[in-house]
Amino acid sequence: MPPPNTPASASGSDDAPAGSVNITSLPVPQLRSLQSRLTTELEHLTTSHAKLRAAQSKFRDCVRSINDGVIGSEKKETQGRDDILVPLTSSLYVKGKLTDREKVLVDVGTGFYVEKTTAKAIDFYNGKVKDLEANLQDLEKIVQGKSTHLRVVEDVLRQKVLSGEAAATAAG
Amino acid sequence: MADAQKHLQGLTEEYQKLQTELEGLIDARQKLESQQQENKGVQDEFASLDGDANIYKLVGPVLLKQDKSEAMMAVNGRLDFIEKEIKRIEDQIQESQEKSDKKRTEIVQFQTQVQQQQAAATASA
Numbered sequence: 001m002p003p004p005n006t007p008a009s010a011s012g013s014d015d016a017p018a019g020s021v022n023i024t025s026l027p028v029p030q031l032r033s034l035q036s037r038l039t040t041e042l043e044h045l046t047t048s049h050a051k052l053r054a055a056q057s058k059f060r061d062c063v064r065s066i067n068d069g070v071i072g073s074e075k076k077e078t079q080g081r082d083d084i085l086v087p088l089t090s091s092l093y094v095k096g097k098l099t100d101r102e103k104v105l106v107d108v109g110t111g112f113y114v115e116k117t118t119a120k121a122i123d124f125y126n127g128k129v130k131d132l133e134a135n136l137q138d139l140e141k142i143v144q145g146k147s148t149h150l151r152v153v154e155d156v157l158r159q160k161v162l163s164g165e166a167a168a169t170a171a172g
Numbered sequence: 173m174a175d176a177q178k179h180l181q182g183l184t185e186e187y188q189k190l191q192t193e194l195e196g197l198i199d200a201r202q203k204l205e206s207q208q209q210e211n212k213g214v215q216d217e218f219a220s221l222d223g224d225a226n227i228y229k230l231v232g233p234v235l236l237k238q239d240k241s242e243a244m245m246a247v248n249g250r251l252d253f254i255e256k257e258i259k260r261i262e263d264q265i266q267e268s269q270e271k272s273d274k275k276r277t278e279i280v281q282f283q284t285q286v287q288q289q290q291a292a293a294t295a296s297a
Contacts, residue, residue: 105228105235108213108214108217108218109210109211109213109214109217110210110211110214110247110250111229111230111231112214112218112227112228112229112230112238112243112247113227113228113229113230113235114217114221114225114226114227114228115225115226115227115228116225124217
């Protein structure tokens with residue numbers, strides 16, 4: 001595991017808490033490794049964010065399927081019509097009939113399925129969507145914090161490289 | 173000089189091997205964490221169910237009906253197992269971390285030693 005993240009003071013102020021390191025005092029190679037570490041972390045967090053979003057929309061689809069397909073909606077003219085097409089593969093369908101519009105089987109994870117009434121199932125999925133929303137918001141905060149962090153490090157690094165070059169040309 | 177270089181290379185290779193090992197362990201730890209989360213979710217779900225709720229377990233391509241108490245026992249057992257696994261992996265992570273820290277100090281020590289020798293050699297020349 002990488003050494004614990006040194007809490008770099010972002011503003012370079014003098015009243016930084018004890019134990020923190022002013023990043024302007026770090027040499028260029030260390031700044032570079034800090035930059036690459038922050039970039040990987042940020043990438044990881046962004047993919048997690050995208051995955052959570054995808055999961056959330058999947059749950060929303062479930063709710064919609066129950067509302068339109070199982071309960072049936074008048075607007076979409078699915079109410080009272082039991083004919084459905086059942087997907088056997090992603091491109092092969094067979095005709096079927098809905099025999100139970102009251103109960104559905106819900107995958108609750110780890111291979112367990114629970115029979116629920118449509119209302120309970122919708123509650124279940126909405127709960128999942130809400131949980132994911134909370135997670136997404138937390139994650140967004142972290143992503144924002146990390147990206148400001150990264151920006152500060154990049155700024156300092158750029159200044160260092162530029163001033164280093166200037167010093168080199170002046171000396172040479 | 174060539175000997176020192178070779179020695180240093182050997183040390184670095186060992187250090188890298190330890191790092192890969194550590195990464196593998198951390199991956200395993202993360203996998204366990206997500207499994208634990210999923211099982212906890214199922215446990216909570218079962219706890220909120222009525223006693224007569226129909227629970228099915230996916231076995232291969234078929235769903236088998238299961239007793240609520242049986243299903244809860246299975247999930248609790250899994251959680252126990254995962255907890256133990258997490259403990260075991262964490263111990264391994266710590267051990268591996270200590271090893272790689274030690275290796276790193278060894279490398280740094282060796283490097284400074286070589287540098288000192290070089291400085292001494294140039295000074296006396």
